[in-house]
Amino acid sequence: GNSVTQMEGPVTLSEEAFLTINCTYTATGYPSLFWYVQYPGEGLQLLLKATKADDKGSNKGFEATYRKETTSFHLEKGSVQVSDSAVYFCALAVNTGFQKLVFGTGTRLLVSP
Amino acid sequence: NAGVTQTPKFQVLKTGQSMTLQCAQDMNHNSMYWYRQDPGMGLRLIYYSASEGTTDKGEVPNGYNVSRLNKREFSLRLESAAPSQTSVYFCASSERGSFPDEQYFGPGTRLTVT
Numbered sequence: 001g002n003s004v005t006q007m008e009g010p011v012t013l014s015e016e017a018f019l020t021i022n023c024t025y026t027a028t029g030y031p032s033l034f035w036y037v038q039y040p041g042e043g044l045q046l047l048l049k050a051t052k053a054d055d056k057g058s059n060k061g062f063e064a065t066y067r068k069e070t071t072s073f074h075l076e077k078g079s080v081q082v083s084d085s086a087v088y089f090c091a092l093a094v095n096t097g098f099q100k101l102v103f104g105t106g107t108r109l110l111v112s113p
Numbered sequence: 114n115a116g117v118t119q120t121p122k123f124q125v126l127k128t129g130q131s132m133t134l135q136c137a138q139d140m141n142h143n144s145m146y147w148y149r150q151d152p153g154m155g156l157r158l159i160y161y162s163a164s165e166g167t168t169d170k171g172e173v174p175n176g177y178n179v180s181r182l183n184k185r186e187f188s189l190r191l192e193s194a195a196p197s198q199t200s201v202y203f204c205a206s207s208e209r210g211s212f213p214d215e216q217y218f219g220p221g222t223r224l225t226v227t
Contacts, residue, residue: 004155042221043117043203043205043218043219043220044156044205044216044218045218046215046216049215089156093214098163099207099214100161101156101216103157104155105154105155106155
């Protein structure tokens with residue numbers, strides 16, 4: 001079946017530190033991969049996506065590269081800000097028929113000044 | 114545009130009570146979804162509606178019913194609430210439901226069943 005595994009949190013960093021949140025997946029077929037972000041008290045927002053192997057998604061200084069050989073889609077940011085504190089969800093969708101998302105468990109990021 | 118709206122924001126029910134969670138979107142999207150979010154489990158799909166007039170079960174449909182009232186509105190009903198249904202419920206919508214597609218989420222309803 002399809003599943004997503006994320007690193008457990010919380011991840012605690014100081015402002016301007018480098019961020020990596022690991023995500024690996026298992027899927028039948030060739031999935032699209034997504035990172036969603038949930039700020040406190042809000043719904044999820046799409047942060048970035050990649051639809052095929054070796055694609056790099058990027059947005060707001062965050063990047064993730066679709067690695068088919070390691071079945072991974074790790075999220076990175078070179079210099080985090082306090083405003084990046086949120087929960088980050090990795091997700092996949094298999095590209096056949098109706099597109100349903102499969103989510104990881106989420107990783108909470110806490111950034112201190 | 115308001116995007117995806119949900120009511121209520123918070124609700125406390127006693128075991129056995131019923132209630133309906135409301136969801137509406139103003140983006141003219143064809144597909145709508147209901148998820149629940151539980152600690153340590155991410156989001157799980159309860160029901161979805163690929164298009165107006167259709168609904169289908171997701172991963173965890175037991176104890177729930179849905180109605181796609183029109184293209185804008187998709188409601189989730191708990192007929193007899195149980196403590197295991199304590200969760201945060203999110204509604205989402207997407208333009209067509211087929212690849213590639215982005216889902217837009219509402220702010221959520223926090224439900225507690227005592």
